[in-house]
Amino acid sequence: MMAHSPMTNLLIDIYNGVRKLGIPTFQKLPDADEPEPFIVLGTHFDDDLPSGKFGKSVQITDLQIDMYYPIDSRVALEDEIYQVTQVIKQSTKRATRVTSNTSQDDSIGRDVYHVVFIVTAYM
Template sequence: MMYSPNTEFLKGVLDSLAATKIPVHFKLPDATVKEPFFVIGNRIDDDTPSSKFGAVIDTTLTIDLFYPIASRTQLEEAIFQAKKALGQRRNITSDIRIDDSIGREVYHVIFRVTDYIF
């Protein structure tokens, strides 16, 4: 079965993150699910035609990593492994925060993955 380029992009991200052995969800799980886990979130597209690439979609995907607050060193390793698993992209940024929105204090890393979909 053939899927849309956007579906293939999301599947590729899901498969890449699976290599980290950290569970991946497409929505925030309930409070009984312990971290670490990823949540693949919003995606923003720009499909303005480009003279350089032709038919291409410029997409930015948000991925959240919720990680136990116990060790900043282990968090930094998890961030490195996630970026390594995602591979070559146009751009990957990460923003580290301390967050209690899931009912307990955790590290919350917000990744923004920007890439072209052909």
């Protein structure tokens, strides 16, 4: 049996961690009738720029995770952002940084909070 790639392992670890919060988690944007909150494990950007310390042996990945949340409570949203960030950090030792950006969004057909998490990880 072939071992998973480091990126696959990162996705599995984060997926399993976030699911523990009870938030539906998807690999692509779900149908429009899916109620908020939900999370989408999104795209990633890889960088294998040589470092002075490690040469080309280290690859840095930025994984985007999108959370869509009901617009009715900013306080509840901030608590959820904190919980998701903590679960991501605890689910993998590869993550070195988790950033988030919150905005209001209507791209899914209704007004929601859209939180974009960027997880930086060493592969």
